[in-house]
Amino acid sequence: MPEPAARKPCYYPDYLRLDRLLAAQEPESHRLGQPAHDEMLFIVTHQAYELWFKQILHELGRIQRDFAVRPLDDRHLLRIASGLSRIQEIWKLLIQQVDVLETMTPLDFLDFRDFLVPASGFQSLQFREIETRFGMPAKERPLVAGKPVGLRLSEADGQRLETAAGDIPLSAQLDDWLSRMPFLASDGFTFREAYRAAVQTSLAGDRAAILANADLTAEQRNRELAGLDRALERFHAIFQPEAARELWRMSPKAVEGALFIIVYRDEPLMQLPYRLLETLVAIDEALTLWRYRHALMVKRMLGVKTGTGGSSGHDYLREGAERMKLFPDLIQLASYLIPRSRLPALPVEIASKMGFAYQATRGA
C-alpha cells in the first residue's frame, strides 16, 4: 500500500461515486414532458431497495462460500450466523421503507404509472437471485393466467439468473450440514428413537386434552383432531424416506439434526447452531411480512387493477405471501417440541462432549 503522503487523499463524494449515484434518477414523466412530482420518490425508494438487495447478496456470497468448505470450519460458524443476522436486520428495514412510499397517494401514482408499462418488480433480478440463492423452489410461485410468471428479463439478466439457479442453494447446504450432525447416537442411545417415543407420548396427551375439552363443539373438536393427525403423519414421515419426500423439503437426517439442535439448545455446543437456525426462521418471517406489506400497499395503490407486469396485482402478491416460504420445515418443527422436563436424557458420553472443554476438565 502506498505511503499516506503518496496516496491521493480520499474525497467523500469520489469515494461514494456520488456523481454517478445522484445522476441516476431520471423520471419517465419528465422525459415524456408530463413531470410528476412523486416519481422521484418512487425511483429513489426502488433504488434504495436494490442497494440493500446488493448488500444481502454480498452477505449471502460469503455465507455460501463458508458453507461450501467441507467439513465446515467451525470457526466460520459465528460469521455465518452474524451474516444472517445482518440480512435479517436489512429485511426489517425494507419492511419499514414501505411507510415512506405510502406517503404517495394512489392519485399521485396514477400521474406516472402508465409510463412504466411493461416494467415491473417481476424484473428485479437481485430479488429473484436472493430467493434462488436461499433455495425458494420455483414451483411455489403462484401462476399468472395459469402459466408460470414471465419475467421479461433481458438476455444477460436471464443468464445471470440461470447461473444462480444452477448453483447449490443455501437450503441444500444447510441440509448437508444438519445431516452431518454428530451426537445422534452412541452405545444404547439413538436420538431419533428416544425422541420419537417422547413426541408420541406428548401428542397422545394433546389428543386426550382435545377429547376431554367440553367447551369444544363437535366441529371444532374434529378440526383440532384432524390438525393433530396431519402433524403426526408428517412426524412419522421423518422415519420413512419415501413419505418424507412428499411431506418435507428437508431430508429426514437434516430434520433430525435440526430437532436435536433445537431441543438441546441450552447445551453450550448447540447454542450457536441454534442461533443460526433461529435467524433463518426470522429471515423467512421478515420476507413473508414484506410480501404481505407490499401486497397491502399494492391494494391501496391499485385496488383491483392489474400490475404493470401483467399479474392480477394484489391477489397474486397475497397468494405469494401465503405460499412462498424459504424454510417452512424449520417453522413446522415447533409442532414437535416437548417441554425440557420430558426430553430424553443424553447419555453421559454425549453430554460430556456438549460442554466447553475447560468445563469438562474442571468437572472431571
Ligand code: HEM
Ligand atoms: C407504488 C408502489 C408499488 C406498486 C403499485 C407495486 C406493484 C406491484 C405489482 C402489481 C406486482 C406484481 C407483478 C406485476 O404484475 O407487475 C409487483 C411485484 C413486485 N414488486 Fe412491486 N410495487 C410497488 C413497489 C415496490 C417496491 C418499492 C419494491 C422494492 C423493490 C417492489 C418490488 C417488487 C417485487 C420484487 C415484485 C415481484 C414479487 C414476486 O413475484 O414475488 N415493488 N409489484
